[in-house]
Amino acid sequence: MADTPEPTKQHLYLVDGSSYIFRAYHRLPPLTDPEGTPVGAVYGYTTMLWKLAADLDEADGPTHLAVILDAGSISFRNDIYEHYKANRPDPPEDLVPQFPLIRDATRAFSLPCIEEAGLEADDLIASYAREAQRMGWNVTIVSSDKDLMQLVGEADGPDGPARIDMLDTMKNQRIYLPEVAEKFGVTPDLVGDVLALMGDSVDNVPGIFGIGPKTASKLIAEYGSLTAALDSAPAMKPSKLKERLIEGRADAELSKVLVTLKEDCDLPQPIAEMKLGPVPPEPLAAFLEKHGFTSLLKRLGAGNGSPARKTDLNPPKADKAGDNGTGDGSANRQPPPEMPHVDHTAYETVQTIERLEHWIARARAARLVAVDTETTSLDAMRADLVGVSLALGPNDACYIPLAHGGDDMFAQKPEQVDKAAALAALKPLLEDDSVLKVFQNGKYDCNVLAREGMAVAPIDDTMVISFALDAGRGEEGMGGSGIGGHGMDELSQRHLGHTPIAFKDVCGTGKKAISFGEVPLDRATRYAAEDADITLRLYQTLKPRLAEEGGTRIYERVDRPLIPVVATMEREGIRVNRARLARLSEEFAVEIRRLEGQIHELAGQEFTVGSPKQLGEILFDKLGYKGGKKGKSGQYSTDVSVLERLATEGAPMARKVLEWRQLAKLKSTYTDALQAAINPATGRVHTSYSLVGAQTGRLSSTDPNLQNIPVRTPIGRQIREAFVPEDGNVLLAADYSQIELRLAAHMANVDTLKQAFANGEDIHARTAREMFGEVTRDTRARAKTINFAILYGISRWGLAGRLEVTSDEAQDMIDTYFQRFPGIQRYIHETLETVRAKGYSETLFGRKTWFPRINSKNQAERQGSERAAINAPIQGTSADIIKRAMARMLPALAEAGLDDVRMLLQVHDELVFELPEARVEAATPIIRRVMAEAALPAVELTVPLGVDIGTGASWDAAH
Structure with a gap:
């Protein structure tokens, strides 16, 4: 900023560096630098600091700036209350060595990095902010910490009012008096009083038990202060609140001391020394190069450094275009396109056909438009369309409401385009081959629009693009959403x-929740148009990476063509025999009750079999079985491994409980749930397939899950018998035979196995x-177990458990296997070495699966990643092959005049079709050929792909 005139008012920015560190750590997967030091948080912190500087230069740039950090976990508050922050866990093992590197990163930007033993960062921030305010400076605190909101406001300075505000970079939101009032219902000087009443479980500030944020805000707003509220308690009407205020007074007063910021700390560095100037290029370049941050080094060398602090640095290029050991895959990336901040006020609510036609004309001219739908349900087959949003550029988006006003026929309806007229206008655009439609999880939107008579094409999908680039990154702990870290919120934040507007913030939760059609149009527009806007921004960010990082082949040849195919399968659904399922539910219920009786008899008392706590107490405390282990909750573990061990050691009750659990799960998950899942409009069950649900590329099935029905058990076959065709039709099941073993023979180049498959032998x-x-x-049974177990990287102990032998015997079997098939051992070794070096595995078709914890110092994490990495190229290649077969199947059948053959299900290596019985003879060879040749021409396998095909009057009969 040396080239600009000196501003009349100084503006100090204080960055809460501690919050940046943990955001950076959780934002990125574990990375290591060329020396093997963990640097994931360091990389994230550096990019966040870089972005902050760029954003500030475009906006109200600072004249002075410093980063404030916590010097340690202990402060003077621990002397006041020994349990302060006692609930906080120790920092993750791989984060600890990154703390000093984060300080190095700050200094590499030539920014002050301030910390002081015994003080928290918040206290230093408060002291610097108040001192600058007394000097007449404006101050912005870069943080979202609610404690710091106590500082917001104005005070008289030498040259007029001096203002303190906050900047929440996650939400791109300035926090001033209205925002504090909205959050706490009081002015900033009373925020500490509210915090003292409500407490803070994270920092272990006690507060008063039973008083939450709303009650605390109401009390302080009504009485004017914490002391006044506590003093008024004895005169209140009898109530729980009165009792809590009286009994908890001491805790509240202690809490007020703990949450009050110390504003008079000695300042370790004078404010005047925080003045911003140009970045000396050499320290920053040296830091980036040392830690292998190649993409940032290139960005700096290209002149894309912090605009606020220009540099003419032209560092030498990296030695190689790989990852330089960081494992982040970013070395080849170009900097993401610069985009303006999200501006919800720029979005348009389209309420007339003329404005809709205007947007359609612009979309046609642009040849690319991001599209999103708003509906009444997450189930695409039952959802009603409420509105459509379009985006043509950042902040250039609109929302077209179609069914707002609620379901009440007497309710006031807002002005909106007639739904039939709007859809008639949108249909030519959405079906126009010359206009690319971009979606996030487009399969859902395409199914919703298909039910309105639209065949949307062509499409791109940012969720699927992200999966093609980053499968395996940041997917731990994502739950059962089926989108494993590739949902819009995660991608937008990353x-x-x-952070996009949350659905719950628009529609509410629980009993007070409303449907989207009841949301006022201004709020609905902000939410819906933002979705389309963010989708387009993600597309502009992610799509170029496909070419840069070698993801184009897998996305364009495997994943993208599958989107409309899977959408069609979901709409087809499959018929189930409700009466058959009902009978099975009754039979299972009778058997469950019988097993409960036997279990109670063995226990010598009645108890809730489904309660792990009660079961553990019966097994280990009452019956005295050995080996019981209690978890953090204080109850015994009774998972399947524990029960199987007890059963083999002679505990009959454990075997009975395992049988009970299987039956109870099958009843609730299938025979009961499938009846409820029958769509009343179609009479069929429509599962939902996730294209990003398994990091190896396999499709996953949910709502209901049709992929986990037991295959070989009598009970599983009974459930499959309930899946039936329409009258006059049959079901056809086509299954790849031992495809993973065949792929292992090819990929490991094992001549013995390749010859056996070529000869059609029983492998x-x-x-x-x-x-x-x-x-x-x-x-043969043992060999079968070993064949599959080896490919999953099983340990000697795991194999011993499966074969019920000692670990030494299991190790002998593994050694013998590798002696007979040395190619398999070589394949495993080479695969692990490659993944450790690159951070990812690859299928034969180029699909990458990332393993960010493959070099973890945590043994359990590392070994888990190693096992998955051994199998990922094989299982992923298998998934790619069946996807290619699915994408080619319907065109091949249509070319043969077999349009009435419908593909209904994909279950791992199996495809299920419904067709007229008279078409079986014609369809069978086409289905077999498409599946057998699915790898060609991209990959020519050295083993044949076997395909087993059967037909019958039920899914089970087709096997």
Whole structure:
């Protein structure tokens, strides 16, 4: 900023660096630098600091800036209250060595990095802010910490009012008096009083038990202060609140001391020394190069450094275009496009056909438009369309309400375009081959629009693009959403630094929740148009990376063509025999009650079999079985591994409980749930397939899950018998035979196995002969277990458990297997070495699966990643092959005049079709050929792909 005139008013920015560190740590997967030091948080912190500087230069730039950090976990508050912050866990093991590097990163930007033992960062921020305010400076605190909101406001300075505000970079929101009032219902000087009443479980500030944020705000607003509220308690009407205020007074007064910021700390560094100037290029370049941050080094060398602090640095290029050991895959990336901050006020609510036609004309001219739908349900087959949003550029978005005003026929309806007229106008655009439609999770939107008579094409999908680039990154702990870290909120936060408006903030939760059609149009527009806007921004950020990082082939040839295919399958659904399911539910209920009786008899008392706590107490406390282990909750573990161990050690009750659990799960998950899942409009069950649900590329099935029905058990077959075709039709099941073993033979180049498959041999019998010298029922079963277990990187102890042998015997079997098939051992070794070096595995078609914890110092994490990495190229290639078969299947059948053959289900290596019985003979060879040749021409396998096909009057009969 040396080239600009000196501003008349100084403006100090104080960055809460401690919050940046943990945001950076959780934002990125574990990375290491060329020396093997963890640097994931360092990289994230550096990019966040870089972005902050760029954003501030474009806006109200600071004249002075400092980063404030916590010097440690202990402060003077621990002397006041020994349990202060006692609930906080120790920082993660791989974060601790990054703390000093984060200080190095700050200094590499030539920014002051301030900390003081015994003080928290908040106290230093408060002291610097008040001192600058007394000097007449404006101050902005870069943080979202609610404690710091106590500082917001104005005070008289030498040259007029001096203002303190906050900047929440996650939400791109300035926090001043109205925002504090909205959050706490009081002015900033009373925020500490509210915090003292409500307490803080994170910092272990006690507050008063039972008083939450709303009650605390109401009390302080009504009485004017914490002391006044506490003094008034004895005169209140009898109530729980009165009792709590009286009994908790001491805790509240202690809490007020704990939450009050110390504003008179000695300042470790004078404010005048925080003046911003140009970045000396050499320290920053040296830091980036040392830690392998190649993409940032290139960005700096290209002149894309912090605009606020220009530099002419032209560092030498990196030695190689790889990851330089960081494992972040970013070395080849170009900087993401610069985009303006999200401006919700720029969005338009389209309420007339003329304005809709205007947007449609612009979309046609642009040849690209982001599209999103708003509906009444997450179930695409039951959802009603409420509105459509379009985006043509950042902040250039609109929302077209179609069914707002609620369901009440007497309710006031807002002005909106007639739904039929709007859809008629949108249909040519959404079906126009010359206009690309961009979606986030477009399969859902396409199904909703298909039910309105629209065949949307062509499409791109940012969720699927993200999966093609980053499968395996940041997917731990994502729950059962089926989108594993590739949902809009996660992608927006990760790539755009923006947190989208939450659905619950628009529609509410619980009993007070409203449907989207009841949301006022101004709020609905902000939410819906933002979705389309963010989708387009993600597309502009992610799509270029496909070419830069080698993701184009897998996305364009495997994943993208599958989107409309899977959408069609979901709409087709499959018929189930409700009466058959009801009978099974009754039979299961009778058997469940019988097993409960036997379990109670063995226990010597009645108890809730489904309660792990009660079961553990019966097994280990009452019956005295050995080996019981209690978890953090204080109750015994009774998971399947514990029960199986007890069963083998002679505990009959454990075996009965395992049988009970299986039946109870099948009843609730399938025979009961499938009846409820029958769509009343179609009479069929419509599962939902996730294209990003499994990091190896396999499709996953939810709502209901049709992929986990037991295949070989009598009970599983009974459930499959309930899946039936329409009258006059049959079901056809086409299943790849031992595809993963075939792929292992090819990828590991094992001549013995390749020859066995070429000759059509029983591969498990061949393995038994190689390992045990003979083929019997027992040796073949063991060989089958070993064949699959080896490919999943099983340990000696895992194999011992499966075969019920000692660990030494299991190790002997593994050693023998590798002696007979050395190519498999070589494949495993080379795969692990490659993944450790690159951070990812690849399928034969180029799909990358990332393993950010493959070099973790935590043994359990590392070994888990190693096991997954061994199998990922094989299982991923298998998934790619069946996806290619699915994408080619319907065109091949249509070309043969078999349009009435419908593809309904995909279950791992199996495809299920429904077709007229008279079409079986014609369809069978086409289905077999498409599946057998699915790898071609991209990959020519050295083993044939076997396909088993059967037909019948039920899914089970087709096997």
